[in-house]
Amino acid sequence: MMELFLHQVLAGIATGAIYACMALAIVMIYQAIDHLNFAQGEMAMFSTFVAWQLLEWNLPYWAAFAGTIALSFAAGVLIEHVVLRPILRAPALSHVVAFIALLAIFNSAAGFIWGHGIRSFPSPFGTQPIFGQTLVSPHNAGIMGMTLLMLVLLYLFFRHTRIGLSMRAAAANPESAQLAGIRVGWMLALGWGMAAAVGSVAGMLIAPIVFLEPNMMLGILLYGFAGAVVGGLTSPVGAVVGGVLVGVIENLVGTYMPLLGRELKLTIALVIIIAVLTIRPSGLFGRHIVTRV
Amino acid sequence: MSAALLETQQLCAFYGNTQVLFGLDLSIAQGGITTLLGANGAGKTTTLRAICGMVRTSGQIRLSGASIAGKRVEDIVRLGIAHVPQGRGTFTRETTEENLEIGAMTRHDRRAIAEDIERVYAYFPRLKERRKQQAGTLSGGEQQMLAVGRAMMLRPRLMLLDEPSFGLAPMVVEELFEIFRTLNTREKVSMMLVEQNAALALDLADQVYLIETGRLVTSGPASMMRDDESIRRSYLGY
Ligand SMILES: Nc1ncnc2c1ncn2[C@@H]1O[C@H](COP(=O)(O)OP(=O)(O)OP(=O)(O)O)[C@@H](O)[C@H]1O
Ligand SMILES: [Mg+2]
Numbered sequence: 001m002m003e004l005f006l007h008q009v010l011a012g013i014a015t016g017a018i019y020a021c022m023a024l025a026i027v028m029i030y031q032a033i034d035h036l037n038f039a040q041g042e043m044a045m046f047s048t049f050v051a052w053q054l055l056e057w058n059l060p061y062w063a064a065f066a067g068t069i070a071l072s073f074a075a076g077v078l079i080e081h082v083v084l085r086p087i088l089r090a091p092a093l094s095h096v097v098a099f100i101a102l103l104a105i106f107n108s109a110a111g112f113i114w115g116h117g118i119r120s121f122p123s124p125f126g127t128q129p130i131f132g133q134t135l136v137s138p139h140n141a142g143i144m145g146m147t148l149l150m151l152v153l154l155y156l157f158f159r160h161t162r163i164g165l166s167m168r169a170a171a172a173n174p175e176s177a178q179l180a181g182i183r184v185g186w187m188l189a190l191g192w193g194m195a196a197a198v199g200s201v202a203g204m205l206i207a208p209i210v211f212l213e214p215n216m217m218l219g220i221l222l223y224g225f226a227g228a229v230v231g232g233l234t235s236p237v238g239a240v241v242g243g244v245l246v247g248v249i250e251n252l253v254g255t256y257m258p259l260l261g262r263e264l265k266l267t268i269a270l271v272i273i274i275a276v277l278t279i280r281p282s283g284l285f286g287r288h289i290v291t292r293v
Numbered sequence: 294m295s296a297a298l299l300e301t302q303q304l305c306a307f308y309g310n311t312q313v314l315f316g317l318d319l320s321i322a323q324g325g326i327t328t329l330l331g332a333n334g335a336g337k338t339t340t341l342r343a344i345c346g347m348v349r350t351s352g353q354i355r356l357s358g359a360s361i362a363g364k365r366v367e368d369i370v371r372l373g374i375a376h377v378p379q380g381r382g383t384f385t386r387e388t389t390e391e392n393l394e395i396g397a398m399t400r401h402d403r404r405a406i407a408e409d410i411e412r413v414y415a416y417f418p419r420l421k422e423r424r425k426q427q428a429g430t431l432s433g434g435e436q437q438m439l440a441v442g443r444a445m446m447l448r449p450r451l452m453l454l455d456e457p458s459f460g461l462a463p464m465v466v467e468e469l470f471e472i473f474r475t476l477n478t479r480e481k482v483s484m485m486l487v488e489q490n491a492a493l494a495l496d497l498a499d500q501v502y503l504i505e506t507g508r509l510v511t512s513g514p515a516s517m518m519r520d521d522e523s524i525r526r527s528y529l530g531y
Contacts, residue, residue: 162398169384169395176382179345180443181370181399 008255009248014140015209016247017147021202022217022224023231023239024150025195030233032171032191033084035095039102040199041221043079045214046106047072047200048207049114052121061124065204069197076196080189088188110214121207143205150198151240158236167191219266223250226269230276232283242284246272298323298451298483299344299374303352306336306343306507313339314507316352321451321500326477326484328498328515330491336507337487338379341453344485345369345376356451371399375444379455379487382443383436385429389420392428392439396446406446413442416472434465441472445480452476454486458493466490470497495519 022040029037047068054064083102087094125142158164169177170187177184202224203217210216227246231238250268276283299321306314314336321327329337343350346366354362361369370376375396384392393413397406414421417438423431428439437457444452454473458466474497476482488494495501495515503510503524511524518524 162394165387165391165394166398168387169398172384172386173382175347176378176384177395178347178366179370179376179378179382180395181367181447182395183367 004255008251010136011140012248012251013244014136014143014247015251016227016244017143017240018202018206018209018220018243019223019227019247020147020240020243021150021198021205022220023227023243024154024236025199025202026224026228027231027233027236027239028191028195028198030228032167032188033088033095035092035099036225036228037195038096038099038221039106040195041217041224042103042106042110043072043076043196044199044203045217046110047075047196048121048203048212048216049110051200051204052114052119052207052212055122061122065124068200068204072200073193073197076193077189079196080192084188084192085185107214114214116214118211118213121204121212123208139208146201146205147240150201151236154194154198154236163190219269222266222269223247226272229273230283232285235283235285238283238285296323297321297355298357299485300355301344301353302355304340304343304354305351306339307349307351308339312507313348314343314350317502317504317507317509319502321483321485324477324481324483325500326473326486326498327500327502328486328488328494329502329504330488330494331504331510333489334506335504337504338455339507340504341376341378341455341485341487344453345374370447373447373450374453375447375449375451376453377440377444377455377457379459381436381440383428383431383439385427387428388425389428389431389439390424392443393420393446396443399447409446409448413445416445416475417442434461434469437461437465437469441469445476449482451483451485454484456487456489458488458490466493473497491525 022044025040025044026036029035029040050071051064051068054067055061059067079102083098084095087098123139123142125138158168166177166182167187167190169180170182170184171191174184177187202220206220207216210220223246224243227243228239229242230245231240231242233239246269249272253268297320299319301317301319304314304317304319305312317340319327319329319340329340331337339348342348344354346361346364346369350362352362353360356369356372356374361372384395387395390410393410394406397409400406414424419435420438420442423435428436431439441452441454441457457469457473461469470493473484473486477484486494486498495518498515500512501515501518502512503518
């Protein structure tokens with residue numbers, strides 16, 4: 001009984017770690033441009049196909065992994081420059097349209113290039129349970145480790161490097177950042193590149209679990225949004241905690257209320273989003289900004 | 294003191310299709326303090342924004358003889374023009390010290406940056422006490438000091454100051470203006486000061502431009518304006 005509970009919590013943390021990666025990517029874009037990037041999931045899915053292709057070409061796993069991150073980063077920078085730069089000051093609706101267009105483009109491009117059949121995707125962490133028990137599969141442990149590593153790296157980058165500080169400044173107050181000589185446009189592009197890279201890691205980590213196909217990220221993105229909202233949309237740590245929480249809740253509901261859990265999986269994500277927005281609009285970790293003028 | 298650091302000729306500025314400045318000829322002396330006066334909505338803020346490339350302009354803008362019209366804001370700033378904007382432009386979630394670091398983001402001389410942060414703290418000891426505090430929680434006066442400090446971190450040739458006295462207690466204003474004087478004489482920073490408080494500005498500045506609805510009304514040495522009663526009455530309100 002207790003074992004089942006623990007097992008479900010741990011499994012929840014593992015899937016939650018994936019949501020956390022997506023939530024991280026979402027928060028990074030949201031911080032920079034104040035919009036939610038609906039195409040984040042499809043970008044991650046496309047990256048994962050790229051990784052699959054590199055593996056097909058017989059690259060070793062970690063080389064394909066690193067190559068995919070680099071390519072995704074470049075693609076993110078390019079997307080910012082080509083698609084978003086022209087509409088930077090346009091109303092919110094233009095952004096929504098652009099994101100939906102990106103979503104559709106990546107989805108159909110992946111279908112066109114790689115087809116709609118499902119493919120398996122390897123895990124670098126193997127399938128044999130490590131600690132001699134079955135509580136956590138090695139892949140799940142790997143997911144948690146990678147998420148934690150990414151969070152630490154991002155934290156160090158944003159808190160302790162000058163370019164990280166520039167990015168924070170550009171996101172928080174673009175005009176004032178420009179007046180400090182910061183190239184705000186490049187900071188935005190960098191933010192998109194990093195978000196795409198983080199998303200690609202999420203895609204490559206989840207693919208062994210959900211299988212690779214053009215629609216693999218639809219549900220995950222929604223959970224990522226839920227995680228980001230729970231975490232408050234402004235805090236990377238919040239995004240990770242939020243993502244993990246959502247994963248655990250999803251798993252526990254699925255286990256203990258099987259009727260609800262199986263059929264209404266996505267509904268759960270939406271309920272969580274709405275509940276948080278109603279009870280605590282700034283999320284669990286959303287910084288309450290004190291401003292005196 | 295006669296050579297112009299910054300000069301505009303027939304400077305016009307537009308928000309969308311609305312023209313706000315109509316052919317301003319301004320000259321900011323090297324090493325001097327020039328003040329730009331005018332009623333609310335006269336176009337003072339717009340003039341400073343035009344110099345920095347933040348609005349669409351036509352006409353000439355020259356810094357030390359070289360044209361800067363049409364350049365990007367970031368590139369103009371990198372030429373040594375520090376703009377302390379109306380509203381102060383505080384990065385509210387970052388700490389006081391991070392705000393100062395942001396001001397030095399175009400520089401790469403780490404040791405000199407650290408020294409300059411200490412120099413700013415020497416001018417504004419209150420900022421030092423609050424170095425680790427979220428800047429959004431500073432008082433209005435402290436945020437204005439921070440904005441000036443951030444501008445100093447650029448090691449600018451020219452500072453554009455947009456209503457630095459706004460909303461501050463008289464004591465704080467006095468302190469701040471004394472620091473402007475010191476920065477001007479000791480650190481050789483030229484200044485363009487926009488003020489509502491004309492008496493205060495005339496006291497600090499040596500050159501004055503008076504504008505009304507985007508057009509130049511008159512200009513001249515500050516001492517002359519102080520003594521011209523008709524101008525004081527009709528435009529400066531004291
Ligand atoms: N973003 C904008 N879009 C359209 N018109 C603007 C904009 N900003 C300012 N204006 C207009 O331009 C004119 C000049 O404004 P500006 O802010 O330069 O005046 P100001 O002299 O700085 O006034 P104040 O003393 O109140 O700060 C005003 O008529 C104002 O309504
Ligand atoms: Mg103004």
